[in-house]
Amino acid sequence: MPAKLVPLAVVMVPLAAQGHLNQLLHLSRLIAARGIPVHYVAAEAHIRQARSRVHGWDPSSAAAIHFHDLPTPAFSNPAPDPNAASKFPAQLIPSLVSSMHLRQPVVELVRELAASALKLAVVYDSTLPYVVQDVPAIPNAKAYCFHSIAAFSVYSFAWEYAGKPSLTEEASIFENVPSADGCFPPEFAEVMQFQHNLPKISSGDIYNTSRVIEGAYIDLLAKEKPTGTGEIWAVGPFNPVERKQSDELCLKWLDKYSLNSVILVSFGSTCSLSDEQITEIAVGLEKSGQNFIWVIREADRGNVFQGEARRAPLPEMYQERVQGRGLILRDWAPQLEILGHVATGGFLTHCGWNSCMESISMGVPVVAWPMHSDQPRNAVLMTKVLGIGVEVAEWARGEGIIPSAAVETAVRRLMASEEGEGIRNRAAELGDAVTKSVLQGGVSTKEMDSFITHISK
Structure with a gap:
């Protein structure tokens, strides 16, 4: 056993696509700034991608984040098809399927980190429950689901997949949102269906949004629990909000x-x-x-x-x-x-x-x-x-x-x-x-405080 256990550590498990890598890297920075060790895990190429494209904050501030290159099988790397009927990035599906093989490397790393921390919080992308399904078996570790999309969209998809039951007055806007038909190709839908059929393991949901943007929809998610948990933290925006000068x-x-x-x-x-x-x-x-x-x-x-x-x-x-x-x-x-x-x-x-x-x-x-x-x-x-x-x-x-x-x-x-x-x-x-929501005393800052308090218990 180590001489001294850290009170809390956090592990980030992002999906290997830019919008997902970027959001969890930003969240890693916000948590690490509070003096909490953060471990960001992905294949080597995807860690390199996330780090090379960071913008809005000093890349040297990532020094407080520990990056772990985990092995995944080789996958085909097709070029995008600009003439495809669907604009969905089908060229990314092979890397998504390859990332399913992170399950064993991730749980081995989590067990190793759990031995040196009193509490361990594993934040995983909502598309990757398969990869982290072993986390709840580790006594001092809990898993938390990160949704890379709007609370509005999460509720809308959940309502549609539930068969479009009757809506309350505050949710009536969802009657006019576009159908999911055509938004995803069958290959991606199959991967997601497999993932969502797994047992619910999340101890709470994290959103890159603010209550000043989506308060009504966050409340609907907390009340109706379509994702399986009513514990929700809207801690965004993750990106810096101050305007910066640059030589670009x-x-x-x-x-x-x-x-x-x-x-x-x-x-x-x-x-x-x-x-x-x-x-x-x-x-x-x-x-x-x-x-x-x-x-x-x-x-x-x-x-x-x-x-x-x-x-x-x-x-x-x-x-x-x-x-x-x-x-x-x-x-x-x-x-x-x-x-x-x-x-x-x-x-x-x-x-x-x-x-x-x-x-x-x-x-x-x-x-x-x-x-x-x-x-x-x-x-x-x-x-x-x-x-x-x-x-x-x-x-x-x-x-x-x-x-x-x-x-x-x-x-x-x-x-x-x-x-x-x-x-x-x-x-x-x-x-x-x-x-204002991310300043001291702002609603998003209070939500982050609440999240950190929760995972520290």
């Missing part, structure tokens, strides 16, 4: 523009668009007459360090035509810092929850263009519930080409109209409220 080229470019005069265009790390769709976006942005930063990069593979990335073509002489009001970025971009710049007044986004939370916390409204998974529901939350965005088009299962005229109209509507100004004001007010 794109931020220096933004320095030349006036308040709220630029729209960021980015579809996250898993969306791959066809050449035809990229052309329509290009034309729509050009015709809108608005200033923009457009991040055009290929979607991630299961291993982002292997394979050659596709470089999608732009219309001939496009960059010359938009010079002075459009900046094209082809590599990883500091999205949080761009959103935090005072010149950024809008965000054309796929509505991944990471992007939604970053946009909300920086007070930036959105043009919503959901592609797959929870994104159509997030878009409803952003536009119809919170009133801080507009839609490019009605969700249509991610199929078909959105024409340039729809892009032009939506961008103008947000960036150059009286309606857009009202939306921007609401976004700014919500951003201020979210910032």
Whole structure:
């Protein structure tokens, strides 16, 4: 036995996809800042991916986090298919299946860490209960489920999977959310069905959200317990909320523009668009007459360090035509810092929850263009519930080409109209409220205090 046991240690088990890796790395930082040892576990390539892309805070602050490279079997690493009928990142499914083999390495590490701590909390991604199912058998260890999506979306999926029972008045909005049909391919649905048929092991649920954003839906989850537990902590946003200066080229470019005069265009790390769709976006942005930063990069593979990335073509002489009001970025971009710049007044986004939370916390409204998974529901939350965005088009299962005229109209509507100004004001007010929620005495800080107290008992 060690000479001295630490009172508490935390283990993070993320899903091997950027939005999930990133959120749990941010949560690791927040917990480690309280003097609690945090152990972040994944395959070597995915730890490297998470660490190389961290933004918004000093990477050296990760020194308090212990990274554990765990072995997983080799998997195929297919390229994204920009012409696939579904925009779901099917190229990531092999790495997801491979990660199921983390079960034995994870439980061995947890047993080792449990021998040197009085209490051990294992925070696992909601898609990975299979990997941590042995944790409850360890006397001083408990498992906690992290949901990488909105409380609104979690409740909505649970309600739909339960057969859409009658709703209370406060939940009536869910009658108008898009169906899950078309949001996930059969292969992914099979993996998830297998996982959700396992016994419930979670001692509580953690969300990267704030009660000032989703208080009503957090209360519904706590009351009806569709995830199996009523213990819920909404401790977000995980990302920093203060605006930071940087020497990045794109931020220096933004320095030349006036308040709220630029729209960021980015579809996250898993969306791959066809050449035809990229052309329509290009034309729509050009015709809108608005200033923009457009991040055009290929979607991630299961291993982002292997394979050659596709470089999608732009219309001939496009960059010359938009010079002075459009900046094209082809590599990883500091999205949080761009959103935090005072010149950024809008965000054309796929509505991944990471992007939604970053946009909300920086007070930036959105043009919503959901592609797959929870994104159509997030878009409803952003536009119809919170009133801080507009839609490019009605969700249509991610199929078909959105024409340039729809892009032009939506961008103008947000960036150059009286309606857009009202939306921007609401976004700014919500951003201020979210910032206050993570300050000392704020509601999210109190939720984090409650979580730390709970796992310390």
